[in-house]
Amino acid sequence: MILKVAWRNIWRNRIRSMVIIIAIALGLWAGVFASAFVVGMMQEKVESIIRLEMSDFQIHHAEYRDEMDVKMVIENSQQIAEDIREKDGVIGVSQRVLANAMINSASKNGGVQVVGIDPAKEAVVSEIDQYLDTGAYFEGIKRNPIYLSKRVAEEYNLRIRSKVVLTVQDVNREISAASFRVVGIFNTNNGPFDEGRVYVRHEDLEGLVGTHEAHQIATLLNNHDSAESIASQFAAKHPDLEVLPWLDLATGMRLIIEMTDTYTYYIVGIIMLALLFSIVNTMLMAVLERVRELGMLMAVGMNKVRVFAMIMFETVMLALIGGPAGLILSYLSIRYFNHAGINLGTDVYADLGFSSIIYPDLDAGSYLGVSIMVVSMTIIAAIYPAMKALKLKPAEAVRKI
Amino acid sequence: MSNYVIETKGLKKYYQGAVEVHAVDGVDLQIEDDEFTAIVGPSGSGKTTLLNLIGGLDRPTDGEILVNGQDISQLTENQLIDFRLKHIGFVFQSYNLIPVLTAKENTEFIMLMQKTPKAEREERVLALLEEVGLGDKLNSRPTQLSGGQQQRVAVARALASKPDFVLADEPTANLDSHTAANLLDLMAQLNKEEGVTFIFSTHDQRVIDRARRVITLEDGKIVSDIRQ
Numbered sequence: 001m002i003l004k005v006a007w008r009n010i011w012r013n014r015i016r017s018m019v020i021i022i023a024i025a026l027g028l029w030a031g032v033f034a035s036a037f038v039v040g041m042m043q044e045k046v047e048s049i050i051r052l053e054m055s056d057f058q059i060h061h062a063e064y065r066d067e068m069d070v071k072m073v074i075e076n077s078q079q080i081a082e083d084i085r086e087k088d089g090v091i092g093v094s095q096r097v098l099a100n101a102m103i104n105s106a107s108k109n110g111g112v113q114v115v116g117i118d119p120a121k122e123a124v125v126s127e128i129d130q131y132l133d134t135g136a137y138f139e140g141i142k143r144n145p146i147y148l149s150k151r152v153a154e155e156y157n158l159r160i161r162s163k164v165v166l167t168v169q170d171v172n173r174e175i176s177a178a179s180f181r182v183v184g185i186f187n188t189n190n191g192p193f194d195e196g197r198v199y200v201r202h203e204d205l206e207g208l209v210g211t212h213e214a215h216q217i218a219t220l221l222n223n224h225d226s227a228e229s230i231a232s233q234f235a236a237k238h239p240d241l242e243v244l245p246w247l248d249l250a251t252g253m254r255l256i257i258e259m260t261d262t263y264t265y266y267i268v269g270i271i272m273l274a275l276l277f278s279i280v281n282t283m284l285m286a287v288l289e290r291v292r293e294l295g296m297l298m299a300v301g302m303n304k305v306r307v308f309a310m311i312m313f314e315t316v317m318l319a320l321i322g323g324p325a326g327l328i329l330s331y332l333s334i335r336y337f338n339h340a341g342i343n344l345g346t347d348v349y350a351d352l353g354f355s356s357i358i359y360p361d362l363d364a365g366s367y368l369g370v371s372i373m374v375v376s377m378t379i380i381a382a383i384y385p386a387m388k389a390l391k392l393k394p395a396e397a398v399r400k401i
Numbered sequence: 402m403s404n405y406v407i408e409t410k411g412l413k414k415y416y417q418g419a420v421e422v423h424a425v426d427g428v429d430l431q432i433e434d435d436e437f438t439a440i441v442g443p444s445g446s447g448k449t450t451l452l453n454l455i456g457g458l459d460r461p462t463d464g465e466i467l468v469n470g471q472d473i474s475q476l477t478e479n480q481l482i483d484f485r486l487k488h489i490g491f492v493f494q495s496y497n498l499i500p501v502l503t504a505k506e507n508t509e510f511i512m513l514m515q516k517t518p519k520a521e522r523e524e525r526v527l528a529l530l531e532e533v534g535l536g537d538k539l540n541s542r543p544t545q546l547s548g549g550q551q552q553r554v555a556v557a558r559a560l561a562s563k564p565d566f567v568l569a570d571e572p573t574a575n576l577d578s579h580t581a582a583n584l585l586d587l588m589a590q591l592n593k594e595e596g597v598t599f600i601f602s603t604h605d606q607r608v609i610d611r612a613r614r615v616i617t618l619e620d621g622k623i624v625s626d627i628r629q
């Protein structure tokens with residue numbers, strides 16, 4: 001009966017109830033959508049970090065990353081790479097020879113990071129061939145082809161077939177140089193990645209620096225979640241090498257992920273707070289408007305538990321209507337934008353290495369999390385008005401009759 | 402132990418303020434079973450205050466209120482609510498009913514709170530509404546009923562809990578004289594045929610004439626107590 005009274009009570013003032021229902025629905029939607037937006041943005045970022053920048057895990061000489069010394073190669077890199085390639089869940093392995101070089105074009109000199117690769121193997125891991133802007137991916141030029149980013153091309157005023165000279169320090173600390181011809185220009189739209197990046201064939205770079213081993217072995221897995229465990233398995237087997245999963249390679253990524261999580265909590269928190277106040281306010285009005293009626297009910301013997309329950313039920317029922325409505329709205333809008341994408345309409349994010357098109361996405365757990373937050377927020381919001389109702393003195397309330 | 406339904410001893414209710422108001426000022430009153438008593442007096446004489454004290458809606462400043470021998474001024478607030486539910490029926494001047502419930506549901510509500518079994522509840526609701534002349538208005542909401550009909554539902558609701566007595570503070574104040582007379586007829590009939598004890602306050606001389614006992618208050622004191 002109390003449920004029946006509560007249910008009918010909420011329809012006494014339809015407009016007010018609709019306002020609360022819509023507030024709950026929109027609050028939930030805003031919270032869920034904001035989370036999905038951030039999740040989508042992070043997914044994009046993580047995916048691009050793994051696919052393009054880091055792969056799932058990388059192997060180096062134990063000190064290479066600190067010293068950046070060309071002498072610190074991975075002994076037996078060919079054999080190690082083959083071992084990895086045979087493991088389950090491995091999509092591709094690329095051995096890379098790395099060197100800092102001086103680049104000389106007709107117009108300018110400067111420093112670049114040279115990556116010596118097997119073009120076919122690298123294409124599987126980083127798909128760098130997919131970002132081709134002009135020219136070809138290691139095709140059409142037989143001697144010393146070089147594949148470089150649009151940024152480098154523009155900076156050094158290079159076109160397809162332009163000639164550049166790369167100068168490096170070899171393993172014996174001697175200066176060694178060779179000329180290369182531009183075979184292709186790529187553009188990943190990831191500013192920091194493209195900056196000063198050039199690819200050559202590993203055999204060409206090996207000749208230049210005087211080694212036959214790679215400095216880096218990058219591995220792409222079909223399941224990114226297994227990166228940490230596979231990396232640590234491998235590290236145990238090769239204690240002389242440094243084996244790091246992407247999360248440890250991408251410096252600051254852990255921090256960024258944690259920070260965006262925190263931001264999301266703040267955003268959702270602010271939305272919830274706004275929701276809280278609007279519900280408290282409206283329910284308080286609903287209680288104060290009914291002082292005489294509630295006073296009469298207490299006078300004739302409706303006890304505090306029942307009065308409290310009635311006001312709570314009223315609020316919770318509103319939440320039970322607004323909540324699912326908000327969830328449906330969230331689900332549909334996230335699904336829609338997950339396909340269509342939200343174009344932020346600016347490339348400033350590219351400079352930070354973020355995509356400018358976001359595909360919001362959210363797992364079931366987060367829907368549940370936000371829903372639980374909204375429902376508990378509503379219940380908390382109902383407590384104050386319900387307490388207010390309990391404070392009514394029936395003698396005073398009925399006197400107003 | 403007394404055999405009065407209600408007995409007050411030196412009952413006082415003072416309101417603190419700029420000046421202390423002696424709303425009820427030393428009332429000794431005995432009400433027996435089956436009485437049909439009117440409390441009258443000028444505005445501000447303390448009628449509402451006295452009824453609220455007897456009904457356990459308000460606490461006395463001093464004195465005792467015994468209902469069937471039990472001192473209700475000793476009860477906690479929660480016990481008082483429970484006591485009101487089980488022992489007292491109320492009819493107010495207005496706002497007696499829950500607007501979102503029908504006549505039947507309003508009457509049933511109090512029995513639901515008393516946890517009366519469903520079959521008994523159904524039977525009693527129908528009988529009561531029939532008795533107050535609203536057998537054909539079971540499913541009407543208060544807004545669909547006239548003022549007199551609403552007060553009749555209130556009487557039915559007050560009786561639904563099988564109270565020891567019914568308190569009615571100016572039950573006819575919002576009714577025209579004809580409707581007021583009808584409500585009084587109903588109350589008198591219930592008093593006579595069912596032995597329901599009624600205590601009501603009023604300003605209306607015609608209502609006063611129907612009472613079997615008239616207690617007059619002035620400045621919170623009983624100035625006359627006449628059985629007629």
Ligand SMILES: Nc1ncnc2c1ncn2[C@@H]1O[C@H](COP(=O)(O)OP(=O)(O)OP(=O)(O)O)[C@@H](O)[C@H]1O
Nearest residue numbers: 416418422424442443444445446447448449450451
């Ligand atoms: N909460 C209160 N605080 C202070 N004084 C009050 C309060 N309630 C009532 N009084 C005063 O107590 C006195 C008795 O009031 P009460 O309402 O009992 O009179 P009444 O006989 O019912 O009057 P009426 O015929 O107008 O209904 C009045 O002087 C009133 O002003």
Ligand SMILES: [Mg+2]
Nearest residue numbers: 448449450570
């Ligand atoms: Mg009064």
